[in-house]
Amino acid sequence: MRAPALLEMARRNDVALPADNVAGLAALYEFTDFAHFINVWMLSTSALRTATDFRQVVVDYAAEAASHGAVYVEGIFSPSEAVARGAGWDEVFAGYCDGAAEARELHGVLVRLTPDVTRGMPLGVAEETATYAVKYAGRGIVGLGLGGSEAEYAPEPYERAFAIARSGGLGSVPHAGEVAGPESIRGALDVLHADRLRHGIRAIEDPSLVRELADRDTVLDVCPISNVRTRAVASLAEHPLPALVAAGVACSVSTDDPAMFGTDLSADYAAALALGVSPADCYQAGVRGALCDDDTRAWLANVGADHDWPSVTSDRGVRADDRDS
Numbered sequence: 001m002r003a004p005a006l007l008e009m010a011r012r013n014d015v016a017l018p019a020d021n022v023a024g025l026a027a028l029y030e031f032t033d034f035a036h037f038i039n040v041w042m043l044s045t046s047a048l049r050t051a052t053d054f055r056q057v058v059v060d061y062a063a064e065a066a067s068h069g070a071v072y073v074e075g076i077f078s079p080s081e082a083v084a085r086g087a088g089w090d091e092v093f094a095g096y097c098d099g100a101a102e103a104r105e106l107h108g109v110l111v112r113l114t115p116d117v118t119r120g121m122p123l124g125v126a127e128e129t130a131t132y133a134v135k136y137a138g139r140g141i142v143g144l145g146l147g148g149s150e151a152e153y154a155p156e157p158y159e160r161a162f163a164i165a166r167s168g169g170l171g172s173v174p175h176a177g178e179v180a181g182p183e184s185i186r187g188a189l190d191v192l193h194a195d196r197l198r199h200g201i202r203a204i205e206d207p208s209l210v211r212e213l214a215d216r217d218t219v220l221d222v223c224p225i226s227n228v229r230t231r232a233v234a235s236l237a238e239h240p241l242p243a244l245v246a247a248g249v250a251c252s253v254s255t256d257d258p259a260m261f262g263t264d265l266s267a268d269y270a271a272a273l274a275l276g277v278s279p280a281d282c283y284q285a286g287v288r289g290a291l292c293d294d295d296t297r298a299w300l301a302n303v304g305a306d307h308d309w310p311s312v313t314s315d316r317g318v319r320a321d322d323r324d325s
Contacts, residue, residue: 001044002259003029005060010047017043029260031229034179037260038149045081051095054082058099058111064258066107068265071303073109074173074291075100076145076198078116079132080125089132097139112142112291114173117161119148126161134168142291143171145198146188150179155187162192171195171291173221178232182206185213194218196289198256201227203249204240214248219289222282224271225263226256242275252286253279273310280309 001009003025010017019025031037048054058075065073079092093115100111115133117126133141144165146158155174162172176188178199185203188194189212200220203209213220222241227233233240245251253272258264269279287300 001047001057001060002064005056006044006047009049009053009056013047013049013053015047015049017047031260031262034149034230037230037257040260041257042081045078046085048082049085049087051091051098054092054095055099055102058096058113059103059106062099062103062107062109062111065265066109070109070265072112072286072290072292072296072300074112074114074142076114076116076147078118078147080118080121080129083125089128093132093136093141094139097136097141100140110296111140113140114143114145114171114291115141116145116147116175117158119146119150119153119158123157123160126158127164130161130164130168130170133165133170137169141170143173143195146174146176146192147198148175150175150184154180155184156191159191166193173198173291175199177202178227178230182209185209189216189218195291196221198254199223199227199232201232201240201244204243210244210247210249213244214250217250217288219250219252219285220244221254221286221289222251222272223254223256223263223268224275225268226261229261229263236271236274239271239275241272241277245277245281250285250288251277251282252289253282254286273312276312278309278312280304280307283307283309 003022007022007025077096082092083089096113100113103109103111115129117129130144133144172192172194173196174188174192174194175198177185181202182205185200196219198221203213224239228236241251253268255263255265255268272282273279283304
């Protein structure tokens with residue numbers, strides 16, 4: 001949620017915020033560290049109370065994503081916090097799924113959803129999240145994720161929740177290997193049976209794991225700018241994306257909390273290009289890893305084939321005429 005939407009929802013739901021204007025909230029969004037990010041995330045999600053709010057979040061983001069050329073989005077939402085504040089599970093899921101349907105009508109973006117199990121929540125809540133995700137599989141839910149404080153909570157305890165999702169035909173798309181190291185990725189692969197990994201960049205610390213990811217053709221959803229903001233990498237120049245791609249690992253380009261980290265889809269694609277990575281290859285990796293049906297995958301492949309992608313220069317720089325591509 002961008003600051004204007006947060007302010008609107010907070011006023012509508014009589015939720016107190018630390019600032020009562022857009023400028024004040026925008027200043028609050030200025031990232032300092034991961035603990036600050038979690039605090040602001042909790043603050044912003046506290047304003048989401050009704051099905052109308054959940055629907056609006058999806059529609060608003062679809063409009064933003066469409067402005068950057070997005071045609072397909074697998075969006076993440078965290079239902080358990082809203083339920084803990086008194087919303088019903090069905091209200092939360094129905095609101096987000098209604099938003100996905102409306103987003104296609106209004107903005108032409110095909111939105112699919114992958115609700116997150118929140119690390120640190122009771123395991124029973126994790127399993128309930130998975131159960132409701134399966135219930136709404138016919139309305140746009142395609143996978144189950146795992147988010148929150150990766151360094152404090154390993155993937156393994158969430159095995160049963162992901163087994164519930166898998167038995168209901170959903171994919172496994174946990175966050176792993178950004179804040180925590182290769183052991184987080186191995187847990188996600190071996191215990192949660194990850195179809196795709198959010199981040200996964202710290203695989204670079206273990207050559208055997210890099211080879212395994214390449215052999216499995218496991219797609220990493222890489223978020224270059226977010227990784228710099230969270231200090232998972234020291235600078236964009238030191239980002240492991242080029243090394244992972246060179247080793248044969250399929251990497252999509254994604255955004256991680258655009259409002260908080262001052263990014264968007266265009267900026268993250270530009271960052272990949274500046275690192276010498278082909279945007280066309282990143283798009284194709286995204287198509288391979290998408291949790292979609294064969295007809296949708298064929299459509300996405302055709303969209304990518306018809307697009308005039310910017311080319312990579314030999315000095316790993318972005319050409320002036322490519323910056324707005």
